[in-house]
Amino acid sequence: MYELLAQVMKFLLIGLIYYFLYNFLKLMVLDLYEERKSSDETDYYLKCEDGREFPLRKVTTIGRAKDSDIVIDDPYLSSKHAMIYKRGRRLIIQDLKSTNGTYINGRRIKKAVALREKDVITMGSRKFTFLRREARGLERGSDI
Amino acid sequence: MDSREEAIYNRSLTAMALVGFLSFLLLSAYRKPVTFLPFYGALAFLTVVFLGYFFTGWVLPNSDKFLFLLSSFLAQLGLIMLCRINPELFKRQVVFFALGVGFFILISFFTKYLLRLELAPFFYWAVTVVLLLLPLLFGVEKGGAKNWLVFDGFTFQPSELAKITFAFYLAGVLKNGRIDSFPRMATEILTVVGLLAISKDLGGAMLFYFTALIVIFVATSRPDIMAVGCFSAAILGVSGYYLFDHVRVRIEAWLNPWKDVPGRGYQIAQSLFAIAEGGYFGTGLGLGRPDFIPAVATDFIFSAFAEEFGFLGAAAVVLMYFLLVYRGIRIALRLQRNFEILLAVGHTVMFGMQIFTIIGGVIKLIPVTGVTLPFMSYGGSSMVMSFASLGILNGLWQSALEGEDDDED
Numbered sequence: 001m002y003e004l005l006a007q008v009m010k011f012l013l014i015g016l017i018y019y020f021l022y023n024f025l026k027l028m029v030l031d032l033y034e035e036r037k038s039s040d041e042t043d044y045y046l047k048c049e050d051g052r053e054f055p056l057r058k059v060t061t062i063g064r065a066k067d068s069d070i071v072i073d074d075p076y077l078s079s080k081h082a083m084i085y086k087r088g089r090r091l092i093i094q095d096l097k098s099t100n101g102t103y104i105n106g107r108r109i110k111k112a113v114a115l116r117e118k119d120v121i122t123m124g125s126r127k128f129t130f131l132r133r134e135a136r137g138l139e140r141g142s143d144i
Numbered sequence: 145m146d147s148r149e150e151a152i153y154n155r156s157l158t159a160m161a162l163v164g165f166l167s168f169l170l171l172s173a174y175r176k177p178v179t180f181l182p183f184y185g186a187l188a189f190l191t192v193v194f195l196g197y198f199f200t201g202w203v204l205p206n207s208d209k210f211l212f213l214l215s216s217f218l219a220q221l222g223l224i225m226l227c228r229i230n231p232e233l234f235k236r237q238v239v240f241f242a243l244g245v246g247f248f249i250l251i252s253f254f255t256k257y258l259l260r261l262e263l264a265p266f267f268y269w270a271v272t273v274v275l276l277l278l279p280l281l282f283g284v285e286k287g288g289a290k291n292w293l294v295f296d297g298f299t300f301q302p303s304e305l306a307k308i309t310f311a312f313y314l315a316g317v318l319k320n321g322r323i324d325s326f327p328r329m330a331t332e333i334l335t336v337v338g339l340l341a342i343s344k345d346l347g348g349a350m351l352f353y354f355t356a357l358i359v360i361f362v363a364t365s366r367p368d369i370m371a372v373g374c375f376s377a378a379i380l381g382v383s384g385y386y387l388f389d390h391v392r393v394r395i396e397a398w399l400n401p402w403k404d405v406p407g408r409g410y411q412i413a414q415s416l417f418a419i420a421e422g423g424y425f426g427t428g429l430g431l432g433r434p435d436f437i438p439a440v441a442t443d444f445i446f447s448a449f450a451e452e453f454g455f456l457g458a459a460a461v462v463l464m465y466f467l468l469v470y471r472g473i474r475i476a477l478r479l480q481r482n483f484e485i486l487l488a489v490g491h492t493v494m495f496g497m498q499i500f501t502i503i504g505g506v507i508k509l510i511p512v513t514g515v516t517l518p519f520m521s522y523g524g525s526s527m528v529m530s531f532a533s534l535g536i537l538n539g540l541w542q543s544a545l546e547g548e549d550d551d552e553d
Contacts, residue, residue: 006428016163023156
């Protein structure tokens with residue numbers, strides 16, 4: 001009697017152990033998905049006056065040079081003008097010793113400054129608004 | 145935490161409770177006068193798990209439930225095997241588990257204060273050496289290694305605590321990303337390893353040596369030190385084979401256990417028979433013969449598990465340990481300061497090496513050495529200190545998340 005019970009039970013137990021393992025593997029996949037997303041993209045973007053949108057990554061460089069992440073063809077910009085990078089959950093903007101400077105809400109910045117939503121960044125003659133994508137947070141991981 | 149993860153955790157908690165109830169009910173019917181001792185033990189165990197789970201969630205909102213649930217599940221599988229092998233040990237192990245969870249919560253809470261202390265690495269090294277010297281001077285011998293301390297009726301293995309202080313020492317001495325004085329550090333590490341070798345704890349010596357090597361590599365990214373370290377490990381191993389008799393016995397039993405099955409190769413041969421008996425699905429709980437394997441409750445619990453739960457169950461256990469190590473590495477990747485990163489790496493590598501040493505030992509991949517399988521083996525010091533290590537990882541995880549929250553420029 002006990003033997004029969006144990007024989008039946010062993011399949012059930014292994015099934016349950018694998019179900020547990022499956023759940024934890026799924027958690028790992030969710031982790032990795034989030035990690036890839038957070039290491040690559042952020043929920044923020046820059047909106048240009050002319051309506052163009054530039055998504056911000058973990059490190060985004062802005063300038064006239066062709067290898068910048070955001071290339072802006074404007075004679076008043078330096079070739080490597082400014083850099084926006086992620087630290088913790090904030091995005092920090094740093095002026096890369098540009099000739100004409102970087103302004104946040106009209107004030108010229110000297111050292112690295114944390115950006116807040118709806119800040120207006122002025123570089124050369126261009127104005128950008130720092131905005132957050134609202135809907136992105138909700139659909140996180142939904143396509144797995 | 146988002147609701148999606150919450151739902152997954154709840155499902156795994158349900159699966160865990162089901163495994164517990166089913167197998168302990170089965171074990172209640174296993175011994176002839178039917179006793180409900182296993183079932184009560186399981187109730188106590190699951191109560192501790194649920195209390196620990198919800199209490200950590202309440203005290204520390206960012207607590208890493210992944211680590212806690214995974215290690216509790218492994219502890220549960222260990223308890224099932226212990227209950228089947230020896231109900232007396234099972235009763236004590238449930239108490240050790242409760243103690244371990246207590247330590248886990250306490251240490252996850254106090255790690256941030258511990259990190260602020262910033263003691264000199266020499267202090268941690270001195271504590272490690274004292275911990276390893278104590279059993280050499282006052283200790284008793286158990287199972288061939290002299291690494292136990294006895295205080296009236298209650299035994300303690302200081303080398304388990306030394307693992308934690310040693311990880312702190314390594315993190316402290318390497319926190320600048322370079323080696324300040326190589327001869328000094330080599331002497332300090334080799335003293336620790338030598339003390340373990342003198343107490344005949346070869347597994348422990350190997351564990352500490354390779355952990356030190358890997359943490360040095362992570363801190364400095366210098367392959368030359370890694371190569372020199374591996375080369376000198378090979379030389380030490382070969383000279384140990386010719387110089388010490390107990391090393392030769394282990395290695396000969398590993399190379400060919402069938403030469404002397406009733407004598408030297410007995411442990412490993414019985415372990416291999418048990419694993420072979422299991423097949424894919426195992427013999428079924430209570431239908432194997434783990435009583436033939438020596439030291440089955442401590443070092444060889446993995447072979448008993450492989451016999452009764454089969455290759456599939458054993459593979460699941462190995463994968464779970466892999467996930468535990470993965471989570472530790474993930475915590476290390478999220479941290480900012482060098483000291484904290486190396487501390488997390490040190491603890492994770494210590495776990496990984498320990499699991500590799502003992503599982504590799506019982507399946508005859510490497511010579512068998514007496515270290516415990518964290519969370520599954522019987523043993524109070526091992527259980528409590530493994531949970532304490534996890535507590536430190538969890539505490540580091542808290543500080544990683546807090547650092548992200550209040551990161552003003």
